[in-house]
Amino acid sequence: MQLQTIPINKNWHFKQTTPLNASCASTWLPVSQFPTVAHLDLLHHNLIPDPYIDTNELSCLWVNDADFSYRTTLPPIPSLTSPAQKIVLVFDGLDTIVSVYLNEKLILESNNMHISHRVDVTSLLSSSSSSENVLELKFTNAPAYAKREMKRIGYKGNGTDVHFGGPERLFVRKAQFHWGWDWGPAVNTCGPWKGVRMEVFEQRVGGLVVRQKVEESLESVMVSVKGKVEGGAEKVVLVVTDPEGEVVGRETVGVNAEGAFEGEVKVEKPRLWWPFGYGEQPLYTVKAEIEGSHLVERRVGVRKLKLLQHGLEGEEGTSFTFEVNGVRIFCGGSCWIPGDFMLPRMTEERYRDWLTLAKEGNQVMIRVWGGGIVESDDFYNCCDELGILVWQDFLFACGDYPASDDFCELVKKEAEQQVIRVGHHASLAIWAGNNEDYMLAERWGWEYDPKDQEGPWDHTNFPARKIYERILPEVCERLAGDVPYWRSSPYGGETSNDLRVGDTHIWDVWHGKMSPFQDYKAYTSRFISEFGFESAPSLRTLHTAITSPSERHWQSLTFDAHDKGPGHQRRYGMYSGENFRFRFNPLSDFVYCTQFLQAEAMKYAYNHWRREFRGPGKEFCSGILVWQLNDVWPGTSWALVDVRGDRKASFYITKRALVRVGVGMERVVTGSVPYMVTSYPAPKRKLAVWAVNGFLGKLDCKLRLKAFEIETGKEVELGERERDVVLEGNQTTELLEVELGKEAEKMVVVAYLDDSKTGERLARWVDWPEPLKFVHFSKNPNVQAKVVGQEVVLSADAPIKGVMLSVPISEGGDDARWDDNFVDLVPGEEVRIGVKGLEARKVETRWLCDWENEKGFEL
Known part of the structure; x- marks a missing residue:
């Protein structure tokens, strides 16, 4: 008989079994959806307010400490026609501490939300x-x-070693962000967070592991398949079909006495899977079948993946470069936090929307952070289809975890399940052992000697080295195929944040020493896997979060409750004061100024770090993953895009910084501050110009430069205005240095890069003197704007900094979707911005000014 799957997703009810609150669910109530968690069901029945709104988080904390039961009646049980047939209950995920009863008989106990369970209940069911x-x-x-x-x-x-929540979170295998983090509330859920089903079968394929080994020539791939069989089958048929469904390989393999099988299928001249921008994403299907009984499939993209760590020309250390199909990839992208505290609300559509947004932002890699979950199959399927590489942390974050024998056994089981579940995806590029645990060991003085590679470490206060240096690498060696394992993020070199080896997390800007964001250049490293800068979400999102008009200002209690970042208020003021003239009230000004600040920090970082991908043997920086892409609730955080999907200014800066062809500039210090004089910036009267070519072949281009007085808009002569340049493929090319003269602090320079053959505009960059607080802007700029079809066309008669377009809240509805935003204008050009969803509404436009002569307009 064919395996029959019966979903158990109907007629579920829940109730609270520890009456900690007068509004608790004291009787059985229908659930809001299935899968589900208690917070969702309490919300559905109006037993708690929405913890994402106002200060309702405090009113909902009791739920974190309550116990709940979920109950249903199973669907009709099929009649079994053979003694060999069995019925198994499958639990894909239970959050987290649970005892499962069938007809009042205990059948399962679990203490790990990250693992699935199978329970044979054939003898316990009544038909x-x-x-x-x-x-x-x-x-x-x-x-x-x-x-x-x-x-x-x-x-x-x-206890001070734990960030965030209390140290108890380290002792249970549950998503760590449920204890609250510096970007979200404490919503500690429980319930059947993944599906439950019944399987009826005689024979079944399980534990399927599909991996690949691509020849160096890329002309063939050996697809290895192994798994186990329940029910005594003698053989399994392995089939590989191409993206059109045509069979390109078939093998029949035997099953041994333990029920295991293993085989290989060779495919000649495969169509290769590439990260987007480098090629297509064809997906093959690998099938393992017990004929007449059960078929399991996996979709696989054929690619040859390597993590290169070779020596570099002229610098100490080694590269940290991902290579796909022989091509070294600059991995610009972002970090991903879970999309919701109430995880069952995440859908395939929501995942696809977020990942499509990342791709629209030219992000070729996304890092799944270790304080959340190994994501839904939908997440990795989308990444495969879109061509986005995935950096996957194992699920440990910011803490000194235990390593008792039973805890380690649970971790091993969890790791095996997750590597088997998602390890076949073409998008998966690396497994990292944890998030920041080695960095914290160094910071807080744990007993950590990197020279001691033997262990055991049970006698130290950093016993989790056993997990990161023994258990997880063994699991990956056995099951991960060609996907490399890395002990931690960050990790490498003499310290975990060694700029010369491995990956780094750059938090001395914003956190730590609160260095100026101009110091990002000094933190250039081989691969920046985390860095970031806070900003407010859109005004619409803040109005969603804060319902009382009197609380809608940046110093209100409710606003503070929606910004979990420690010391955020002093940081906004300090960084803003260092860089530009600002105003934080009314709230719309706070939104603009903090988003401006975040975007300028991102611009500075990307401008310098991407420059350092200089070609073979000179990959001084091979990746930049900003913290973070997404938000989990309507709050102020490091996200590029807020929870409503409203793009911040930093999203557009990042998008422009990661284009395939870009041009960059840096003002070079040309002198020093006079002797015995302080508080004056060093003169920067020379401009270095470079370009990056993300295509594999050379590009013949024409570089054009223009300069303008900022206050008057008058064009300024430069020593060189135009030059023919050749950009080498897949690297940056230094172009020239230009003298700016004594008036450099009063001028803005724009660089254009055009295709020499077609004249197509490939790149544009506007460079301003710093700090902007010293800049005198035009008092009465003539800024023109008009809507032409699906575009807004902008122009100005003087240099304008940071033009941000939006639809006013008073117009109703969501904001329009802008192809670009947060742009700089110079005289003599038009900037055309595509827009969707404007629907004849007004457009509000604002830019950086001296606030005494504030300008803005509506269309």
Whole structure:
């Protein structure tokens, strides 16, 4: 018989089993959806307010400490026609501490939300039409369990070592962000967060591992397939079909006495999978079938993946460069946090919207952060289809984790399941052992000696090295195929944040020393896997989060509750004061100024770091992953795009910085501050210009430069205005240096890069003197704008900084979708911005000014 799958997603009810609150669900109530968690169901029945709104987080904290049960009656049980047939209940994910009962008999206990379970219930089910089979899931709250585990195992660390939540979170295998983080509230969920189903079968394929080995010539690939069989089948048929469904390989393999099978299928001249921008994303289908009984499929993109760590010309250390199909990839992109605290709300559509947005922003890699989850299959399927590489952390973040024998066994099981589940995806580029645990070991003085590679480390207060240096690498060696394992993010060199080796997290800007963002250049490293700068979300999003008009200002309690970043208020003021004239009230000004600040920081970082991808042997920086792409609630954070999908100014800066062909500029210090004089900036009267070519072949281009007085808009003569240049493929090329003269601090320079053959505009960059607070802008600029079809056309008679377009809230509805935004204008040109969803509404436009002569207009 064919395996039959019966979803168990109907007639679920829930109730609270620890009455901690007067508004609790004291009787069985229908669930809001399935899968689900308690917060969703309480919201559905108006038993709690939305924890994302106002200060409702405080009113909902009791839910984190409550226990809940979920119950349903199983669908009719099929009659079994053979003694060999069995019925298995499958639980894809249970959050987190749960005892499962079938007809009041305990069948499963689980303490890990990241693993799935299969329970044979053949002998426990009644097939009588007059009998019901009742399934009940009894959840105990995770914080209480974790505190008991911490006491049982013993915590060797110090409470100050834990970021964020309490140290108990380290002792339970649950998504760590549920304890709250510096970008979101404490919403500690419980419930059946993934699907539940019943399988009826005689024979079944399980544990399927599909991996690939591509020849160096790229002319063939060996697809390896292994797994296990339940039910005594003697053979399994392995089939590979191409993207059109044509069979390109077939093998029949035997099953051994333990039920295991293994085989290889060779495919000649495969169509290669590429990151987007480098080629197409064809996907093959690999099938393992017990004929007449069960078929399992995996979609696979054929690509040869390497992580290169070779020596570099003229600099210490080694590269950290991802190579796909022989091409070294500059991995510009972002980090991903879970899309919702209430994870069952995430859908394939929501994942696709976010990842499509990343692709629209020219982001070729996304890092799945270790404080969340190994994401839904939908996430990785989308990345495969869109051509986005995935950096995947294992699920440990910012903490000194235990390493008792039972904890390590649970971690090993979890890692095996997750590597098997998602390890076949072409988009998967690396497994990292954790997020920042080695960095914290160095910061907080844990007993960590990098020279001690033998262990055991049980006697130290950093026992989790056993997990990162023994358990996880062994699992990856056995199951991960060609996807490399890296001990941590960050990791490498003499310290975890060594600028010469491995990857780094750059947090001395904004956090730590609160260095100026102009210091990003000094933190250039081989691969920046995390850095960021906070800003407010859109005004619409803040109005969603803060319902009281009297609280809609940046110093209100409600506003503060929606910005979890420590010390955020002093940082906004300090960084703004260092860089430009600003105003934080009314709230619309705060939104503009903080987004301006974040965007300028991103511009500075990307401008310098991408410059350092200089070609073979000179990959001084091979990747930039900004913290973070997305937001999880309507708050102020490091996200490029807020929870409503409203793009911040930094999204557009990042998009322009990661174009395939770009031009960049930097003002070079040409002198020093006079002796015995302070508080004056060093003169920068020379301009270095370079370009990056992300295509593999050379480009013949024409570079054009123009300069203007900022205050008057008058064009200024430059020593060189035009030059023919050749851009080498897949690297940056230094172009020239230009003298700006003594008036450099009063002028803006724009660079244009055009295709020499077609005249097509390939890139544009506007360079301003710094700090902007010293700049005198035009008092009465004539800024023109008009809507032409699906575009807004902007022009000005004087240099304008940071033009941001939006539809006023008073016009109703969501903001329009802008192809570009946060642009600089110079005289004599038009900037055309595509727009969707404008629908004849007004357009509000604002830019940086001296605030005494504030300008803005509506269309």
